[in-house]
Amino acid sequence: MTKDDADVDQVVTRAQRAFETARDSSPQDRAQWMGAIADSLESHRAELVALAGEETHLPEGRLQGELTRTSFQLRLLAEDLLTGEPLEATIDHADETWGMGPRPDIRRVNVPLGVVGVFGASNFPFAFSVIGGDSAAALAAGCAVVHKIHEAHPALGRRTTELVTEALAAAGAPTDLFQAVSTRADGEALVDHPLVRAVSFTGSERVGRLLMERAASRPEPIPFYGELGSINPVFVTRRAWEERGASIAAEYVQSFTLGMGQFCTKPGLLITPTLSEEDTRALVDAVGEVSPSPMLTPQLAEGFIAARSEMAERQVRALAPGGTGTAPAPALFTTTAAEVTEDPQIMREEMFGPASIVVQYENEQELAQVAELLEGQLTATVQGEEGDDVEELLAALEARTGRVLWNGWPTGVSVTYAQQHGGPFPATTAPTTTSVGTAAVRRFMRPVAYQNLPDPLLPPSLQDANPWGIARRVDGRWTGPQAGKP
Amino acid sequence: MTKDDADVDQVVTRAQRAFETARDSSPQDRAQWMGAIADSLESHRAELVALAGEETHLPEGRLQGELTRTSFQLRLLAEDLLTGEPLEATIDHADETWGMGPRPDIRRVNVPLGVVGVFGASNFPFAFSVIGGDSAAALAAGCAVVHKIHEAHPALGRRTTELVTEALAAAGAPTDLFQAVSTRADGEALVDHPLVRAVSFTGSERVGRLLMERAASRPEPIPFYGELGSINPVFVTRRAWEERGASIAAEYVQSFTLGMGQFCTKPGLLITPTLSEEDTRALVDAVGEVSPSPMLTPQLAEGFIAARSEMAERQVRALAPGGTGTAPAPALFTTTAAEVTEDPQIMREEMFGPASIVVQYENEQELAQVAELLEGQLTATVQGEEGDDVEELLAALEARTGRVLWNGWPTGVSVTYAQQHGGPFPATTAPTTTSVGTAAVRRFMRPVAYQNLPDPLLPPSLQDANPWGIARRVDGRWTGPQAGKP
Numbered sequence: 001m002t003k004d005d006a007d008v009d010q011v012v013t014r015a016q017r018a019f020e021t022a023r024d025s026s027p028q029d030r031a032q033w034m035g036a037i038a039d040s041l042e043s044h045r046a047e048l049v050a051l052a053g054e055e056t057h058l059p060e061g062r063l064q065g066e067l068t069r070t071s072f073q074l075r076l077l078a079e080d081l082l083t084g085e086p087l088e089a090t091i092d093h094a095d096e097t098w099g100m101g102p103r104p105d106i107r108r109v110n111v112p113l114g115v116v117g118v119f120g121a122s123n124f125p126f127a128f129s130v131i132g133g134d135s136a137a138a139l140a141a142g143c144a145v146v147h148k149i150h151e152a153h154p155a156l157g158r159r160t161t162e163l164v165t166e167a168l169a170a171a172g173a174p175t176d177l178f179q180a181v182s183t184r185a186d187g188e189a190l191v192d193h194p195l196v197r198a199v200s201f202t203g204s205e206r207v208g209r210l211l212m213e214r215a216a217s218r219p220e221p222i223p224f225y226g227e228l229g230s231i232n233p234v235f236v237t238r239r240a241w242e243e244r245g246a247s248i249a250a251e252y253v254q255s256f257t258l259g260m261g262q263f264c265t266k267p268g269l270l271i272t273p274t275l276s277e278e279d280t281r282a283l284v285d286a287v288g289e290v291s292p293s294p295m296l297t298p299q300l301a302e303g304f305i306a307a308r309s310e311m312a313e314r315q316v317r318a319l320a321p322g323g324t325g326t327a328p329a330p331a332l333f334t335t336t337a338a339e340v341t342e343d344p345q346i347m348r349e350e351m352f353g354p355a356s357i358v359v360q361y362e363n364e365q366e367l368a369q370v371a372e373l374l375e376g377q378l379t380a381t382v383q384g385e386e387g388d389d390v391e392e393l394l395a396a397l398e399a400r401t402g403r404v405l406w407n408g409w410p411t412g413v414s415v416t417y418a419q420q421h422g423g424p425f426p427a428t429t430a431p432t433t434t435s436v437g438t439a440a441v442r443r444f445m446r447p448v449a450y451q452n453l454p455d456p457l458l459p460p461s462l463q464d465a466n467p468w469g470i471a472r473r474v475d476g477r478w479t480g481p482q483a484g485k486p
Numbered sequence: 487m488t489k490d491d492a493d494v495d496q497v498v499t500r501a502q503r504a505f506e507t508a509r510d511s512s513p514q515d516r517a518q519w520m521g522a523i524a525d526s527l528e529s530h531r532a533e534l535v536a537l538a539g540e541e542t543h544l545p546e547g548r549l550q551g552e553l554t555r556t557s558f559q560l561r562l563l564a565e566d567l568l569t570g571e572p573l574e575a576t577i578d579h580a581d582e583t584w585g586m587g588p589r590p591d592i593r594r595v596n597v598p599l600g601v602v603g604v605f606g607a608s609n610f611p612f613a614f615s616v617i618g619g620d621s622a623a624a625l626a627a628g629c630a631v632v633h634k635i636h637e638a639h640p641a642l643g644r645r646t647t648e649l650v651t652e653a654l655a656a657a658g659a660p661t662d663l664f665q666a667v668s669t670r671a672d673g674e675a676l677v678d679h680p681l682v683r684a685v686s687f688t689g690s691e692r693v694g695r696l697l698m699e700r701a702a703s704r705p706e707p708i709p710f711y712g713e714l715g716s717i718n719p720v721f722v723t724r725r726a727w728e729e730r731g732a733s734i735a736a737e738y739v740q741s742f743t744l745g746m747g748q749f750c751t752k753p754g755l756l757i758t759p760t761l762s763e764e765d766t767r768a769l770v771d772a773v774g775e776v777s778p779s780p781m782l783t784p785q786l787a788e789g790f791i792a793a794r795s796e797m798a799e800r801q802v803r804a805l806a807p808g809g810t811g812t813a814p815a816p817a818l819f820t821t822t823a824a825e826v827t828e829d830p831q832i833m834r835e836e837m838f839g840p841a842s843i844v845v846q847y848e849n850e851q852e853l854a855q856v857a858e859l860l861e862g863q864l865t866a867t868v869q870g871e872e873g874d875d876v877e878e879l880l881a882a883l884e885a886r887t888g889r890v891l892w893n894g895w896p897t898g899v900s901v902t903y904a905q906q907h908g909g910p911f912p913a914t915t916a917p918t919t920t921s922v923g924t925a926a927v928r929r930f931m932r933p934v935a936y937q938n939l940p941d942p943l944l945p946p947s948l949q950d951a952n953p954w955g956i957a958r959r960v961d962g963r964w965t966g967p968q969a970g971k972p
Contacts, residue, residue, distance in 0.1 A: 020881075065587065072586040090904040098902055100558035101551065104894065108925075109905040111884060113917070140710070197910075216702045220861070220911045223918060250631070386940065394943060395506075398934055400599060405937040408590060417962050418576040418594040420935035424683075425706045431599070432709060432932045435534075439594075439933065446918045447925065448884055449906035451891040454872065457880060476502055476566075476903050478957070478964060 007181070008189035011146055012174040015115040016195045019144035021174040023112050026460065027087075027468055029173075031078035031427040034139060036171035037131055038071035048160065052125045055153040062259060063126070070126040073133055073415045077140040077438060080417070084470020086110060086140065086441040089461045091474045094452075102445070104452050107462040110445035112142030112199035113223075117190040119211075120150035120157060121202035122296050124260045129153070130160035130180065131199045133415075133436055134200040139178070143442035146196070147180040147185040152297045169408075198444060200225040200435070204265070205350070205426050212429045225443050226429035227422070229350045230378035232410045233269040235367050235393060241273050241383040246282060248383055252356070253286040254408040257330045260295050261354035265379050265410040269347055271359045271370055275334070280319060283358065287320040287332050289484055294327040295353060301326045304353030314346050315339040316440070322355060330354035337361040337370050344373040371396035376424030376431065379403045379410035400424055402434070493667070494675035497632055498955040500662040501601040502681045502813040505630035509598050512946065513573075513954055515659075516779050517564035520625055522657035523617055524557035534646065537612045539641035543780040545710035548745060549612070556560040556612040559619055559901045563626040563924060566903070570956020572596060572626065572927040575947045578959045581940075593948040596931035598628030599709075600683035603676040605641060605697075606636035608782050609748045615639070616646035616666065619901070619922055620686040620711075625664070627930035632682070633666040638783045639932070643668070677701055684930060686711040686921070688750070691836070691912050698749040698915045698972035711929050712915035713908070715836040716864035718896045719755035721853050721879060725784070727759050732768060734869055739772040741895040743816045746781050749866050755833055757845045757856055761820070766805060773806040773818050780813040781839060787812045790839030795866065797841070800832050801825040808831045808841060816840035823847040823856050830859040857882035862910030862917065864894035865889045886910055
């Protein structure tokens with residue numbers, strides 16, 4: 001065991017002890033802990049936003065919004081927990097007349113998995129980092145969290161960790177319920193540790209796949225929730241382009257260059273009818289008007305420029321070649337539906353940064369054909385008009401995408417009950433789950449059934465008196481009292 | 487591509503075409519297809535039970551019950567589908583006042599994954615084979631199924647497949663929605679095929695782990711739902727043993743020798759206070775009274791005898807050494823809590839067949855200590871009396887088990903809304919899922935969110951008019967009309 005491994009071993013062992021207390025906590029307790037964290041983030045807003053600005057070069061407005069989202073998310077997940085929704089409490093009373101033969105009393109509830117390892121993302125210093133969506137979901141589930149701080153914002157990571165642990169302590173949560181580690185070796189030791197029961201990760205396909213295989217090859221494999229990458233194609237029907245091509249082009253350039261294109265939902269493809277000279281000029285002009293800012297890290301800038309250069313070698317034409325350095329000017333490529341049919345890899349290589357590709361089609365049937373060539377996506381968008389025949393296109397997109405948008409742009413992911421941020425590989429490694437929205441909590445729970453247990457030995461969620469007042473499915477029917485299920 | 491691969495390629499390609507029709511079917515359609523299969527199984531009951539009896543050597547009563555369970559399961563899952571429960575339809579209307587900033591209209595529903603590969607089990611020729619729980623769940627989800635027939639009952643597998651495909655055709659389901667393949671090479675090609683979107687498997691830890699790694703190392707990894715093995719410990723408190731030791735011993739012997747111990751829920755461990763000479767004699771006598779019958783296959787008998795012989799090499803004492811041949815007499819070992827603390831592997835090696843181990847403890851605190859040494863389990867049982875201090879024991883069991891029983895026996899798994907048949911590795915490869923009960927359907931679906939889609943372009947499950955009449959969560963609150971959610 002190396003020194004890093006030994007440190008991580010101590011951290012995880014402490015986390016396990018904290019978990020053993022936290023797992024019996026009530027929804028009310030956990031909601032209070034999460035509320036305390038949200039309050040602390042809000043009361044240190046100026047300090048955190050300044051620190052994040054220094055380390056990430058992201059504009060202040062964006063960071064303010066992201067911090068709002070982060071504290072909102074903690075509160076929404078806490079609120080949802082009070083309804084009992086994530087617990088899915090289900091009670092089947094003993095039934096002598098049950099169709100396959102008498103059934104015993106069986107009651108099921110979701111219980112927390114245990115210690116969860118959460119890897120922070122480079123591009124969301126708040127919302128997908130220390131106490132972002134994954135950590136919030138794991139805490140709501142009743143898990144302990146060991147967070148791997150991203151090397152792109154270490155000072156912010158340490159400071160946020162301090163605030164979270166202080167807030168938890170003040171709110172009476174078990175000590176060590178939330179801890180952080182920071183080196184790459186720490187991260188690997190975390191994935192390997194026998195007491196870690198699940199890992200979540202947001203980052204590159206390369207690193208994500210390595211960690212996924214690491215989690216699967218443990219003596220006891222564990223769930224690995226990796227959000228790896230997405231191209232986020234936007235399909236424009238002929239009528240939509242005729243009606244509002246100019247505004248679509250302008251919005252597209254704004255969306256793919258927003259935050260220097262460092263969003264997992266950046267539109268990397270725009271599929272349009274053959275561009276007129278005027279269309280092309282408008283796009284090039286719009287790209288030219290964007291003033292580049294520094295990318296999150298010099299390494300990311302380097303990786304982006306390399307990916308962009310590789311793309312330039314394929315059957316694409318550069319409308320805007322893009323810049324170099326740590327704040328590269330945005331790039332725009334174009335190609336045709338015929339070319340991508342020949343070489344679908346054009347549509348599969350993520351350029352994480354301000355670059356995108358316009359794929360021009362000759363006839364509208366090519367829209368669905370191009371869609372069929374895509375790998376798994378977080379999002380896919382259709383820009384269309386009422387009456388457009390998009391049934392086949394939508395079916396192709398639904399089959400490979402987590403979120404399908406109409407006449408919008410994929411950047412900006414609202415945290416709601418219905419949100420789905422996920423998708424088939426390589427968008428994620430776990431297509432049946434989401435990392436945003438209230439359903440994200442489910443990733444960190446597993447169901448346990450209790451057969452014929454005396455009422456006092458059952459967890460409160462399943463006791464006859466329903467002391468937590470949660471929604472429950474009883475003998476096949478949902479029943480109150482409940483906040484969520486009337 | 488070998489001949490087998492080419493055959494499987496054709497089968498899967500046809501299945502994909504069938505899926506592309508089936509995915510848009512209504513819950514009513516699918517429920518009707520599943521009901522037609524159940525009707526066909528029932529109307530061929532005598533033929534199927536006779537065929538299964540020839541190939542599996544299982545007693546007729548057991549096979550009759552298993553067939554009842556299989557058709558019941560199809561109908562229960564179909565009925566649950568009509569309530570909309572597996573779809574988890576969730577609608578968030580656009581909201582300008584949403585806490586993190588205005589939210590768009592977002593609606594989420596679970597959609598079928600695609601073609602699913604289902605591996606049949608040796609030990610349940612109906613309930614976990616051709617049209618058992620996994621296939622029923624996949625069809626309910628809207629998936630197409632390619633089933634790998636188990637080599638332990640090929641004629642039954644082929645005949646059942648015929649009946650299923652005929653019933654589906656008569657009910658108007660898409661052609662090739664259900665197909666079967668049969669060789670080992672077919673099974674491997676199935677796991678590898680790019681159009682296969684998930685695999686479910688019930689069998690040994692060795693084969694399950696190999697297939698799991700195969701599924702994870704595909705260019706596009708897919709979910710692998712493996713149910714691999716379980717020891718199913720039964721913990722007896724001192725008072726329970728004093729009150730009813732004789733009946734516990736008798737029921738235990740009956741449970742671990744039932745169906746020649748070929749159940750994934752066979753109790754492989756009984757943890758009791760130190761046995762008196764009389765206790766020991768009663769156990770030995772009970773084991774001696776069991777008349778062995780042939781195991782499912784000669785290979786399974788061979789594997790069982792090998793596992794039993796390896797166990798005999800450990801720090802255990804044979805109370806009944808067990809027999810040889812294809813119908814071996816049951817074996818009973820004993821050891822102490824101190825010995826298993828020394829060598830926990832004693833409690834981790836599954837002997838798939840009629841053998842079990844009695845672990846004797848000196849003081850009751852050892853119960854929880856022994857529990858802490860267990861790997862993931864499908865079930866764990868406590869035999870106790872009112873007022874026993876079992877809190878610590880139950881916490882240890884809940885942390886590593888899918889189903890916790892009180893004063894019962896783990897064999898016999900009822901198909902209900904609350905049932906949970908799963909658990910942490912090695913019980914299964916997917917601890918957040920179940921393979922029995924209505925929640926089993928979720929394994930074969932994934933959520934898709936639709937943002938700002940015009941109502942006519944939404945799937946019916948999410949349209950304003952709720953044409954399927956299913957339960958839906960709207961703006962955080964569950965609403966009717968619904969069968970399941972009032």
